[in-house]
Amino acid sequence: MPASQESSLRHRLALQLDPMLNRQDGLTPLNALVSAVIMIGIVMAILQTEQTIYSGNEHWFRFSELLFGSIFLLEYLGRLWTCVENDSVKSRWHYAFSFMALADLAAVMVAFSVYMGNGGILLRILLLIRIIRLARLGRFSIALDCIIEAVRSRGYELLISAIFAGVLLLASSTLLYLVEGHHQPEAFGSILRSAWWAIATLTTVGYGDVYPITGLGRFCAGLTAITGVCIIAVPTGILASAFGDALSVAKERHRTLPKILERERERD
Amino acid sequence: MPASQESSLRHRLALQLDPMLNRQDGLTPLNALVSAVIMIGIVMAILQTEQTIYSGNEHWFRFSELLFGSIFLLEYLGRLWTCVENDSVKSRWHYAFSFMALADLAAVMVAFSVYMGNGGILLRILLLIRIIRLARLGRFSIALDCIIEAVRSRGYELLISAIFAGVLLLASSTLLYLVEGHHQPEAFGSILRSAWWAIATLTTVGYGDVYPITGLGRFCAGLTAITGVCIIAVPTGILASAFGDALSVAKERHRTLPKILERERERD
């Protein structure tokens, strides 16, 4: 590694910006700042939808948008400048049209957009993808891998459970449609309408906006509730244990990873 | 196995239609098509019950019924023709009066039936049995075996849990009937009526259409809810672990099954 490159501002900035170059655990200070700005931006976007909070504080929301937009713009320019430090990036031109760079550009434009209606919120939530990217080598990424690993390792069991849950949903919806459809056409007048009741019952949410009123309907609903509680518990239990297994594997890997990286550095 | 039979169209069709002849994992292309048609037919039957979707699209539903009916008819005739390829079928006459063949005939008639009221929906859901049959050697069958195996292996525990849940249901229904019956005769005026509240509470669905209003009633309901959450969790946990055990056994068997079949074929 030549000394001139190491001492250069660009390299140091690249180490700060690019999580792939930085093998340390966690976020770099600069990325932590950007993550914080994204988080605050999301919170502000949430608060902005509430008229009772937004009214009278419009200038604060405008000001923060300008500030966050400027930070994102600076970060975007910094990335464009430093991207060539990463050996896996072919040229600045290639990087500028990569998915991640375009996502960053979109983030800048989102932050600067004055109009913050429904579309703006959707885009802001897409900013969450950027946090995940910044934290690539951090803990969050391991968590994502665990979830994916957990779902994949028990994919078969989950599929079967899902099929049974689906059949149960269909059966109970049809049953209640047949039994209660004539008495409450608004709530159980079709299988689709009954399905809304069936989901609320099988997940035990039970909003109580629709419920059977006839004796036979209540008997069927009771059977559905009891069966549903048992059936729904199965994928839940499988997912919980799979997630636990995947996490313990990931933790082990995580604990041994720094040592492996250290040894590799010593070898260099 | 004579070459003439193997090359015949009938044998090839039989391999496509009869899951018992086809030892491969999953569905044959023809059975996959029939399954898809059944699935779409069920979805259409569900949508048909919703007047806001059905009104104005009657001709589409009529057309799809005719189309699906024709496919089922062709499949039924194909099965009648090829059934003698399966050594376990004595004669075409025997097959025609078997439960499965009659179910297929019913399916054809269901699909062709112009009137698609409540009865039609029930029959369509019976079509699901055909999917299970088509997938006999596929994954769904293993899943069914697992559920049956899980329930059988812990039948004793589940029975005991069910008894306790039943006693709890009876006790809490009686308690609330005694305490709240005079204040809310419509909701708690008999043990049967209280049972509707008790099921909604013990499964934690909690529709909220009926609930105690007196202090004593609320105290009893609170006790019921807490006890119920603990008691209901027991069969749920047992079923989840039993299902997990049965699945891991089934997976092991599934993994070794193709090798056993291969060895048998080599021996032939």
Add this chain to the structure above:
Amino acid sequence: MPASQESSLRHRLALQLDPMLNRQDGLTPLNALVSAVIMIGIVMAILQTEQTIYSGNEHWFRFSELLFGSIFLLEYLGRLWTCVENDSVKSRWHYAFSFMALADLAAVMVAFSVYMGNGGILLRILLLIRIIRLARLGRFSIALDCIIEAVRSRGYELLISAIFAGVLLLASSTLLYLVEGHHQPEAFGSILRSAWWAIATLTTVGYGDVYPITGLGRFCAGLTAITGVCIIAVPTGILASAFGDALSVAKERHRTLPKILERERERD
């Protein structure tokens, strides 16, 4: 064992009536009949509380009461006559005033009581104790032992969970009382009233008859719901695993018990 005694009617009846003399698994035919009569009696007592079923069928209910009362009376007299066959019973006089004999007498009187109001139902449910007694050596008794064993073996963990659940209940009730008390005095006007909401929330029953309406109240309620779901799950999980452990121990004992008894008989 003298032959005269073995051949006597009294001894054979005693073997039928007294579960302690009968070392076989399950109920004797006579006890099975009595259990069935008790079960049907309880079902009829439940149906009797529902006016829409009782009205017009009074004579059927009256007739079944007379019939069941006669069966219970015959059984009671039979027990009085045969009780001296059991070596652990000192004299017929002692037996007549034992708790179990008095319970039987009460059952006879309950069955004959013409007036079947609330008190009658309570007494009928007490008849369940008789079923448990009849099944003394049967499966139900093992289930009862398992529940008791499960609760005892994890009594410490359950106590601690209960304390935490209690503290959480108290804390959330107080919180909502302070936050929502002024806005909804009817629902949250005292800690006791808030507790009704807190139990419905912590057990996730959520009737929806009372709920916070202010922003701060909803924030606290949300925190309560999330914390509650986690805390309530702990005793539930403990109880489920303890019950599973106790059952597997009981099953093992149950499987080896007949062999031990057989060996003892051979020794005699």
Add this chain to the structure above:
Amino acid sequence: MPASQESSLRHRLALQLDPMLNRQDGLTPLNALVSAVIMIGIVMAILQTEQTIYSGNEHWFRFSELLFGSIFLLEYLGRLWTCVENDSVKSRWHYAFSFMALADLAAVMVAFSVYMGNGGILLRILLLIRIIRLARLGRFSIALDCIIEAVRSRGYELLISAIFAGVLLLASSTLLYLVEGHHQPEAFGSILRSAWWAIATLTTVGYGDVYPITGLGRFCAGLTAITGVCIIAVPTGILASAFGDALSVAKERHRTLPKILERERERD
């Protein structure tokens, strides 16, 4: 240890009051009495908030406050007198200004305060800290350690689950805000308002005060409920198993602790 000191009243009182001096398991008789008084005081504070109970019984509540206040005052004075028996206390002056002594003084003042409004209840609940302190070496302290240990040992898993639950909460709130916001501005008019619905759904509490009414909204709500039930189950399962592990470790330690202490005494 001089005999004069051992025989003194002060030393015996110190053994009764200070849980650190008393190495026996559980509470001393005096501390048990004080704990009971605190418990009754809290129950009375709860009942006092309910006007239908308080009205007409004001004098009983006043009297019990005076009585409990006197007991706390005596206990406080006793502690001040005996504190020097504990070697870890430097001087009576130091003790008087320690956190625990000030908490005791606050408890005395709380008990004597005539006005028992909202503030009084909050202070009374702070009295619970005193019970924990009195039971320092008792079972409750082990339970607290277990909870802390359980949360710490699985802190990583719980954090990840919390992040996913949070993302799910945010995503479903935004979804329903976009879909239902225009139809029900009161219930889904902002992401914050939707979050109230989302928490009630994800925890399966389902109050039923707000729920989607459009077809698309119900579809999204159904998806949220099903996903939520699976995701929320993960931290619940982790916490339950972690608590179980921590408890079994604590039980082992608890069983061996008295033996270790005994050996130490024999050595003295």
